[in-house]
Amino acid sequence: MPNAILDPTGTVTTSAAKPAAPRAPRPQSLRGKRVGLLINTKQNARPFLEEVGRLLQEKYDVTLTQRTKVNFAVPEPEDVIKEMIAENDVIVTGVGDCGSCSAAAAADGVVFEAAGTPVAAIITDSFIPTADAMAALRGAPGYKYATTAHPVAVLTEDKVKERAAQVIDDVVGLLTENPGKAEA
Amino acid sequence: MTAASTEGAAADTQVAAAPDPDEAQRAIEYCYEQGWSDGLPLVPVSKPLLDAFLATTDKDPEEIIGALEQVGRDVNVRTAAINAAMAGCKPGYFPVVLAAFEALLRDRAARGGGFQSTSGPSPLIVVNGPIRKELGFNTAGGAFGPGFRPNATIPRAIGLIVRNAFGVHPHVLEQATQGLPGRWQVCIAENEEESPWEPLAENGGVTGGVSAVTATLTRTMEFVDNRHTPNHEDVLRDFQDTISRIGSQIFPLSSVALVLCPEHAQMFASAGMSKQDVQNWLLERCGRTGAELSSMGKAEVARKTFRGEYEGDEAFHKFLAGPTSIPVVVAGAKNAAISMVVRIFGEWSGTSVPIVEKK
Numbered sequence: 001m002p003n004a005i006l007d008p009t010g011t012v013t014t015s016a017a018k019p020a021a022p023r024a025p026r027p028q029s030l031r032g033k034r035v036g037l038l039i040n041t042k043q044n045a046r047p048f049l050e051e052v053g054r055l056l057q058e059k060y061d062v063t064l065t066q067r068t069k070v071n072f073a074v075p076e077p078e079d080v081i082k083e084m085i086a087e088n089d090v091i092v093t094g095v096g097d098c099g100s101c102s103a104a105a106a107a108d109g110v111v112f113e114a115a116g117t118p119v120a121a122i123i124t125d126s127f128i129p130t131a132d133a134m135a136a137l138r139g140a141p142g143y144k145y146a147t148t149a150h151p152v153a154v155l156t157e158d159k160v161k162e163r164a165a166q167v168i169d170d171v172v173g174l175l176t177e178n179p180g181k182a183e184a
Numbered sequence: 185m186t187a188a189s190t191e192g193a194a195a196d197t198q199v200a201a202a203p204d205p206d207e208a209q210r211a212i213e214y215c216y217e218q219g220w221s222d223g224l225p226l227v228p229v230s231k232p233l234l235d236a237f238l239a240t241t242d243k244d245p246e247e248i249i250g251a252l253e254q255v256g257r258d259v260n261v262r263t264a265a266i267n268a269a270m271a272g273c274k275p276g277y278f279p280v281v282l283a284a285f286e287a288l289l290r291d292r293a294a295r296g297g298g299f300q301s302t303s304g305p306s307p308l309i310v311v312n313g314p315i316r317k318e319l320g321f322n323t324a325g326g327a328f329g330p331g332f333r334p335n336a337t338i339p340r341a342i343g344l345i346v347r348n349a350f351g352v353h354p355h356v357l358e359q360a361t362q363g364l365p366g367r368w369q370v371c372i373a374e375n376e377e378e379s380p381w382e383p384l385a386e387n388g389g390v391t392g393g394v395s396a397v398t399a400t401l402t403r404t405m406e407f408v409d410n411r412h413t414p415n416h417e418d419v420l421r422d423f424q425d426t427i428s429r430i431g432s433q434i435f436p437l438s439s440v441a442l443v444l445c446p447e448h449a450q451m452f453a454s455a456g457m458s459k460q461d462v463q464n465w466l467l468e469r470c471g472r473t474g475a476e477l478s479s480m481g482k483a484e485v486a487r488k489t490f491r492g493e494y495e496g497d498e499a500f501h502k503f504l505a506g507p508t509s510i511p512v513v514v515a516g517a518k519n520a521a522i523s524m525v526v527r528i529f530g531e532w533s534g535t536s537v538p539i540v541e542k543k
Contacts, residue, residue, distance in 0.1 A: 003230035005211060008220055008270055008348040010263035043484070073297025074254040099359025100254070100297020107254060130300065133356045137255055 021114045021139040026176050027089065030060040036088030037064060040072040040105065043153040044160050045095045048122070051164035052092055052171060059172075069093075073100035075107040085117050090175045094122030095152050102127030103134035109145060110138040120174040122167060124150035146170040215270070220348055222340065222368065226270040236275040237265035241282060242542050249282065250289045252299070252350045255357060259349035264341075267348055271341035276319055277334050279541045280397060281341045284309045284371075287399035287537040288342065293530025298401050299352045304360025305401040305529035306367035307342050308441060310513055312374050312385035313395030315539055321373035325517030327443070328370060328405075328524070335371045343368030364404045372515045378446035379514035380453030387459070387511060388536025398511070398536040400441070401529040403432070410448075411521035416455040419448060419521075420465055426525045427470040428503060430480050436487065436501065439509040439528035442466075446518040459512050466510060471502040508534040 027033060035056055037049045053064045065087055070077060076084075084091060091112055096102030102123045109119040123131050125147045135143035147170075148163050155163065211228035215221055227233075238245055243261045251258035261282070268281045288294050288307050298305055316323050322332035329335055352358045360367075376383050385396035406429075410422045427440050442462070444452075452462050474486040475497035483494050486501055495501075504510050511532055516522070 003232065005214060006229045006231065006234055006266050007218070008229070008263060008266040008344065009351070010257070010259055010349045071296055073300070098297070099300040099302050099357075102359075103300060103357060104254060104297070127359065129356055130359050134255070137351075 021110045023140070024113045024116045024118045026118050028176065030056060030062055030090065030172060030176060033060070033062050033089040034087065035062045035064055036084050036091045037066045038069060038076070038084065038091055038093035038108065039066060040069045040094060040096065040101050042072060042095055042097055042101055044155055045097075045152075047157060047160045048095050048152060048164050049092060051161045052122075052168060055164065055168050056092075056172075069104075069108075072098075073104055075104055075111060081108075081111055081115065085112065085115050088117065091117055091119045092122070092171060092175075093119060094146075095148070096121065096123035096127055096131060097150060097152050099127070099130060103130045106131040106134045106143060106145060107138055110135055110140040110143055113140070113143075118175050120171040121145040122171070123147055124152055126150035144174060146174060219353075220270065220344070222343055222347060224340075226344075227272055229266050229269040233269050233275075234262070234265055237269055237273075237278045238262065240275050240278045240542055241540070243282070250285060250345075252295070252352070254297070255350060255352065257350045259345055263349045264345055267344040268337075268341040271344050272333065272337040273341050274319075274333070277338055277341075279539050280311065280315065280319070280334070280338055283397040283537040283539045284338060284399050285342055285345065287397050287533070287535070288401070290533035290535055290537075291400055291530055292533075293401055296530075298529060299346050299350065300357050300359055301529070302359050302361045303403050303529055304358075304363030304367060305403050306364055306370050307339055307399050308402040308526055308528070309339055309342070309371040310374060310384050310398040311371065311395070312376065312383040312390075312398070312536070313393060313539070315395035316373040316376075321371075323373040323375050323377070323515075325519065327372045327375070327515035328366065330369075335373065336369065339368050339371040364402075370402065372443065372513065375446055375514050375516065378450070378518050380450050381459040381512070381514065384511060384513045385536040387507075388534065390536045390538050395539040396536040397539060398532075400439075400511075400532040402441070403527045403529045405443075405524045405526040407522055407524055409520075409522045416451050416457070419451065420462070421469075423523075423525065424466060424469045427466060428472055430472060430477060430482060430485075432527050433472075433477075433482060433485050433503060436485055437505045437509065438503050439531045440504070441526040441528055441532070442510060442512045443515050443524040443526055444512060445516045445521060445523045446514055447521040448523045449512075449514045450518075451521070460507065462512060463507050463510050467502065467504045467506065470504050471500055473497065474499045474501065477501065505531075508532050 056062045096105035105121040109121040112119045215226040245262040390396035477486040
C-alpha cells in the first residue's frame, strides 16, 4: 500500500462547519438612533463617513459618535467592540479600499452583528471577493454590505460627498431591513 | 556476449533503479488539483519525508508557531514541515524555515495585513553564521538567485505556509495589485567572509557568530550601479538619491534595507566608516522638501503625521527614522560595484532569530 500524500493546509475549519454568526435584529427606523462611525483611517474614509453621518442626522435626527480603527488591517479588539456596542444602536464602518482593510471591515461587521448591533460596512467594489471570503471565514457567508466604485482615496471633497449621498439608501437599507424575514 | 548486449543490460538496470516518472507526475498533478501549489510543481509529501523533517527539531509537532488572527488560522510545526517539504527543502533546512517564519512574524506588518495587501510584499530573508556553509547556501555572486536549493526553497516554504496553512490565496484574501518579481524567493546569505563589518544578525541581537535568520517584508528592490568614482561620498549620494525616490514614499517615514556588494562596503570601510556611520550619513540626508513632495501629489507625506499640517515648501522631510529603518547587509560577489536598495514594507522588527537544530 503506497504512502498517502499529506495535506499541507493543517486543521481547517470550513465555514460550513462553523456555527453561523447570527445577524443582529434591525430597528424599524433609524429615527433618533445612536449611530457609531468606525473610520478605518484610509484616505478619504473620514470625510466619506462624516458625510454619511451628516445625511443620517439630517434625515433621521440620529446622534453621532466617531471612532478611528486601532489597526485598519485587522478586526477591532474586544474592548473597543464592547464600548461601541454600549454607545451605539447601529454602526457604519469603512471605507474598505485595500486588501486587508476590506476584509477587516467585513470581519468587524460580522462580530458586531453577532453581538446584536447592526452594521453597514462600506467597501469599494474592487474588494468584493476578499470581503465575501472573510465574511464566510467568520461564519457569515453571504454577509451583506454596501459598495461604492473604486477608487475613493483620490476623490475630491465634492466627489466624496456625492459618493456618500449615492450609498446612503443602501446604508439605511442595511441598518433597518430584516433580511431574515425578507429571505423567508 | 557482445558489446552491444552488455550496454543494453546496463541501460535496463538503470531504468529499473530509477523512480517511476509517470507515478511522480501523477502525484505532482494531484497536488495541483488540491489547490496547494503556488504555480510551480510541488514535492508530494509522504509520512516518511515528514518524519525526516520533524526529526530535525526538538519542537513538538503540535506546537503552534504562528497565527493570522484576522483569518482565524494558525500553523503548527507539522503543517509547516509539510509545506517546507513540498517547497523542495531538504529536511536539514527545516530549522532555518522555522527561524525565518518566527523572524517574519515579529514584523507588525506581517502579522497585520501584509500577506493580504495590495502592495503584495515578499519576505526578505537574511541568513548568517556557519549554517550558510553547512547547508550550501549561496554566499557569493548572484545573491538574489537563482541556482541554489536552500536560497530558493526556504522562502518558497514560507509562501506555501501562508497559502496553505493561513489560507491566503490570490484574488481572494490576497489582493496584490501587481506584486513583485521574486515574491517568496528572496533569501540571501550574507557574504560575511568579504564584509568589513559585523553580520546583520549581530545588529539584530544574536551575537557570537551563532547561526541566525533575519526577516522582514519588501515591496521591491532597485540597484545602484556605481563603479565610476573613487570618492565614497559620491557613492553615498548616489544611494541617497535612490532611497529618496518619491514614488515609493506613501507614509511620512519609510524603511529600506541596504544590500551592499563587498566592493561598496569595503570602500566605505576603507574610508573609516563603520556600518553605523553609513546608516547615520544616510539617515541625515535621505528625504525631500515639501515642495518636491507636493509637486508629485504627496503633500500628505510632507506632514509630520497624516493629521498634521503641511510644513511648507522649504521644510526638509527625512524619510528614515533610525538604524532599524536602514539595516545594512553585505551580499554578492566582489566583482563589480553594484548594490541593492530594498524597499521594506512596514518596518523591520530590529531582531534576529537564532537557528536551533536538534541537540
